Each structure stands twice: as structure tokens, then as C-alpha cells.
């Protein structure tokens with residue numbers, strides 16, 4: 001049995017014997033999606049976060065994502081102008097190389113931002129994927145590419161980011177795919193890697209028959225290739241539409257967060273009336289600490305979507321100078337609810353007040369988003385049934401895995417397969433401490449650092465004692481095995497035994513606090529959190545520092561691994577915000 005394969009009852013922390021290579025097992029297929037962000041989406045550095053939310057939306061739905069980036073804002077025009085200022089007859093290869101800088105720059109920034117949100121991402125460039133072009137060097141046609149490097153990264157669970165617009169000719173010189181060429185890059189890559197969808201993400205939600213700002217402008221829900229090519233509005237690069245037509249590919253055009261893009265390549269062209277303007281969703285935020293602070297920043301960046309009317313804290317003076325409207329900071333629960341929220345976000349933690357507030361919010365018909373695993377493990381079954389009774393949403397994605405969409409992964413897999421076992425590293429704080437200790441830091445110093453970085457719970461006993469991981473394991477097990485599994489069913493031990501120092505490990509091994517659960521032969525669930533020694537290179541060991549990993553073992557022998565950052569402001573805020581956006585879409589649809 002592989003060392004990190006889940007067994008019926010979790011294995012004890014025993015000394016390693018002999019190093020073996022990491023086990024390999026067939027994993028599940030995933031739909032590949034290509035998202036192209038144009039310069040209207042990447043209008044400025046501040047807007048990159050919106051693109052990251054869109055990537056996360058696909059990732060949490062279990063898709064493998066390729067991102068193709070245009071240059072930011074008016075960068076391409078500025079670079080073209082600069083080339084003209086330097087030379088009235090610019091050499092095509094040098095001109096192309098200068099303009100391609102715009103896409104290199106934006107794609108690197110987007111990769112960094114995706115990583116910072118806790119999603120593993122790899123930046124590749126046209127040379128690495130051998131994106132070969134022919135014809136006019138500044139208005140070239142894509143001819144071939146190596147899909148292998150892209151697929152390899154996707155199979156590793158990484159988002160792949162590529163600069164659009166640029167390729168290489170047969171001598172390796174930089175070429176350009178013409179104005180709007182990132183559209184063509186996206187579709188060409190989608191075709192080459194066998195993607196299920198290719199979406200051009202725009203600042204308007206689709207292809208319109210006139211300027212969408214004009215009253216009476218109508219959106220095409222579907223367009224034939226011919227109608228798209230004949231349309232005076234150039235919403236997608238004509239070369240790209242032509243490529244789609246020549247190869248029978250479907251192209252989507254939609255705004256960020258859209259569930260109703262225009263579909264190009266339909267049999268018939270269909271227009272729909274324009275929807276009315278969205279109104280912002282009224283929000284109450286409970287808590288403004290590590291997680292709440294990040295979620296608030298995301299909401300304030302989208303004032304047309306979110307109207308944050310009240311924020312509950314204990315000590316407003318700590319936060320007042322960071323807010324433009326400090327009057328929304330409140331200490332009275334009644335005042336918070338008097339602001340008439342439709343959506344309540346609970347990020348204060350703990351089980352007492354947080355439980356009362358969520359109950360009150362659900363009772364009042366508010367949708368609720370929470371990151372609170374302690375509360376959900378204790379009272380989640382009752383709270384869910386209250387939410388169902390009231391017909392509202394109770395979303396808790398960030399309660400498990402920080403930015404890693406673990407609950408979603410288990411839910412998706414359980415819908416179609418029998419799950420035999422789950423195992424993982426679920427607590428960022430302890431993993432961070434173990435990583436630091438392996439490099440010589442003391443337990444106390446490492447814990448203090450984890451607290452300072454915002455990974456630890458308010459009372460870190462929950463982390464180091466294994467309770468936080470046990471609560472998360474309980475929430476995962478309810479989806480995988482038994483919807484009513486009590487928290488007390490998990491056997492728990494932590495890492496406190498290492499407080500006085502950790503015995504040396506044999507080379508090639510590492511310590512992890514591992515959570516395991518599986519169904520026993522008698523139908524009961526065995527669940528345990530304990531310190532284990534795992535092989536370097538194994539899936540469990542792949543979770544380093546505050547990262548988290550979950551391995552889902554299917555009854556048919558296949559397995560699925562999800563990995564990313566398990567704690568910290570931005571990964572957790574990304575996950576909470578994805579729930580917030582999901583709830584807001586539902587409120588908007590109803591409103």
C-alpha cells in the first residue's frame with residue numbers, strides 16, 4: 001500500500017522504512033477551459049483581481065484553466081507609437097518583439113496574482129509551447145503548437161497562463177497575430193489542447209447589435225459565424241471568428257461572472273432584450289480581521305455589485321482610519337441588522353456569537369456566507385436545514401482548505417463516483433510550523449510567525465491540537481460518507497508533542513499532520529487526525545508551509561488531488577468572495 005494512500009483506519013506515525021517513488025494512480029478527467037482576458041478587463045493593475053476571481057470561479061467548478069492575456073489597457077498602442085517614434089521603418093521582428101512586451105508583462109502579473117490568491121499557476125511563453133506562425137510577421141497565422149507542456153501543467157493541477165498576440169516564426173523570431181490577436185491565440189490554444197470551451201472575457205456581457213450603452217441595443221445570445229463576420233461591431237477579432245468557422249469551433253463572449261455569454265458558431269442567430277441594470281446587493285460583514293479585511297477589499301472594488309452597509313467589530317477604533325466610510329463600523333448586532341442586509345458574511349469565528357448571528361440572519365431570510373469550520377462542524381447540520389427551510393443559501397467554501405476548493409471537489413466527485421477514502425493536510429498553521437521546524441526554527445518561533453501571518457485561529461490550540469483539521473475532516477466526510485457525521489466521530493491528536501523539539505527524520509521523509517477518513521467494512525466511518533511521517537515527493541508531502549492538499553481515493557482505484565494555499569488572507573478571501581459572488585448572482589436573479 002502506498003504510504004499516503006488512505007486505509008480503513010489511519011496509520012500511526014511510525015518511523016519510515018525504505019524510500020520508494022511516489023505512487024501513481026489514474027486521476028479523473030477534467031474539462032479544460034480557455035479564458036482570454038482582453039485589455040478592457042486588464043484595464044489597470046487594480047483590475048487584475050477581477051480576472052483572478054473569474055479564474056477561481058472555473059477552478060472551483062473542477063475545470064482546468066488556461067488563461068490567455070492581452071496587454072493591459074492601452075499598452076499596445078503606446079508601444080506601437082513608441083516604435084514609430086524611434087524608427088519610421090521599424091524592423092518587423094524588433095517591432096513585434098517590442099509590442100509583445102505588453103502581453104509578457106500582463107501575463108506575468110496575472111500569474112503572480114493567481115498564485116497570491118492561493119491557486120497554483122504556471123506562466124509559459126510562446127517559445128515554450130513552440131507557437132509557430134507563418135505569413136506576415138506582424139499579422140501572422142498560427143500554424144502549430146506543442147500542446148504537451150500545457151497539458152502537463154494542467155494535469156499537475158496548475159492554471160496555465162500564456163501571453164496572447166505573439167508567436168515565433170520558423171527561425172524563432174517574434175511574430176504577431178494582428179490587431180486583437182490574443183483572441184486568436186486563445187482559440188488556437190483551445191483547439192490544440194482539446195478545450196471544452198473558449199471564452200473571450202470582455203467588459204460587456206456579449207455581442208450586441210449596437211453600442212450596449214445605447215437604449216434599445218440588443219444582445220445576441222447566439223450568432224452564426226457568417227452573421228458574426230458580417231456584423232459591424234468587431235467584438236472578436238475577425239481572424240479569430242474565421243478560424244472558428246474554418247474549424248467548426250464554438251467561441252463564447254461574456255463579461256466577468258457571466259452565466260449568459262454570447263455563443264458564436266450557433267446554427268441560428270438569436271437576439272435577446274437587454275437585461276435591466278443590476279443593483280448592488282446589500283451586505284453586512286461580520287468581522288474585519290485577516291479574512292474580513294480581504295473580502296471587504298474585493299467588495300469595495302466592485303461598488304456596482306456590493307453595497308456594504310454595516311461591518312460588525314468589537315473595536316472600531318482599530319479599523320476606522322482604513323475606511324472611507326468608518327460610520328459603517330458597528331458594535332451593535334441590532335444596528336447591523338437594521339441596515340437590512342440581503343447577504344450576511346460571517347468571518348468573526350468562534351461558535352457562540354457567530355452561531356447566534358448566522359441563525360438570526362437565516363431566520364430573517366438573508367443568504368449567508370461563512371468561513372467558520374468550528375461552527376459548521378458543530379452546528380452545520382441544523383443550520384443547513386434552517387437555510388433550506390427559509391429558502392436561502394448557506395455557503396461555507398472557505399471553511400475547508402482556505403483557497404483550495406476542497407468541499408467543491410468532494411461534492412463534485414461524490415455526485416458521480418463512490419468515494420473510498422479521503423486524506424489530506426488540512427491545517428495550514430501546523431504545516432507551516434512543521435516546515436519551519438524542518439529548517440531549524442523552534443516550535444514557539446514558528447507558531448508565533450504563523451500567528452503573525454494570519455494563518456492561525458484566534459486560539460491556536462485549535463490548530464496545534466489537531467481540532468481545526470478534525471473539524472475540516474468532519475465537513476468533508478459529511479459530503480463523502482455521511483451527511484450527519486458528528487464532529488466527535490474524529491479521533492484527534494496534534495503536534496504539541498514537538499514543542500520541546502522534533503527527533504531527526506531519515507533523509508527523504510517529512511512530517512505532516514494528516515487527516516484521514518474512510519468507510520469501514522461494517523459501514524461506519526473511521527476518521528482520524530494524527531502526525532505522520534510521509535515520503536518526500538508523495539502527494540501529502542507536496543503541501544509545503546501553509547499549503548493544504550486533499551487526496552480523494554475512489555472505490556475504482558482512481559484518485560484526485562487538489563492542492564493550494566490552505567490559510568492566509570488572500571487565498572481565504574478568494575474563496576469567501578467566490579461564495580459571495582455566487583450568492584449575489586442568485587439574489588440578483590431573483591431581484
Ligand code: NAP
Pocket residue numbers: 286287288289290291292312313314315316318346347348349350353371372373374398399402454455456457458566567568569572
Ligand atoms: P481574525 O483575524 O481574528 O478576525 C476576527 C474579526 O472578527 C475581527 O475583526 C474582530 O474584531 C471580529 N470579532 C471577533 N469577535 C467579535 C465579537 N464578539 N464581536 C464583534 N466582532 C468580533 O479572524 P480571521 O483569521 O479573519 O478568521 C475569521 C474566520 O475565518 C474564522 O472562523 C476562521 O476559522 C476562518 N478562517 C480563517 C482563515 C485564515 O487563514 N485566517 C482561513 C480559513 C477560515 P476586533 O478586531 O474588533 O476584535
Ligand code: HSE
Pocket residue numbers: 399400401402426427428429430455456457463468566567568
Ligand atoms: N487556522 C487555519 C489553518 C486557517 O491554519 O489552516 C485556515 O482554515
